[in-house]
Ligand SMILES: Nc1nc2c(c(=O)[nH]1)N[C@H]1C(S)=C(S)[C@@H](COP(=O)(O)O)O[C@H]1N2
């Protein structure tokens with residue numbers, strides 16, 4: 001096999017002339033915009049709990065101390081917000097969903113769908129498989145520092161391969177379900193799945 005004259009990898013350009021790392025309709029930012037539907041909750045580590053549940057039945061619950069004692073994962077990823085900003089090479093540390101399932105004694109997710117609950121009432125939904133195999137984590141650090149409250153601190157979900165509204169800030173529970181329940185934005189006209197590479201911004205895209 002001969003080597004193609006132009007690599008379409010890291011800094012490659014696709015047929016549109018845009019970087020192969022920037023999904024359609026997105027532009028790059030170097031700052032980190034804040035987008036919240038409500039107020040930033042005051043961090044309260046003493047009362048913080050993180051729960052995995054099968055419907056309403058708890059499968060595992062961790063205090064802040066217990067959560068931080070779990071094996072930690074580092075992830076460097078590009079993130080893409082539906083409002084059209086993308087940010088490259090963001091660095092995160094936290095606990096992968098694979099690790100959480102294992103810590104709860106589960107070899108696989110107890111249902112095919114997940115509804116994510118946050119302090120303050122925000123919700124979002126993803127298929128369970130989108131959280132597995134290192135694709136997602138509950139992040140407690142950004143850029144080597146504890147996660148800022150306005151960016152979801154003490155802990156947020158990170159699902160970087162989907163639009164950033166799926167990366168729920170102030171996350172408190174992952175609820176596994178047999179059927180899909182749309183979250184806050186998904187109820188309000190956003191796409192049920194939200195793949196930036198297929199530009200699934202709104203319901204019907
Ligand atoms: N709990 C909660 N999580 C949330 C949101 C929110 O309003 N509440 N906004 C979502 C949206 S629309 C985006 S684009 C990202 C923004 O994350 P950032 O403020 O860290 O950039 O968080 C997502 N997670």
Ligand SMILES: [Mo]
Pocket residue numbers: 035081082083164165
């Ligand atoms: Mo967003």
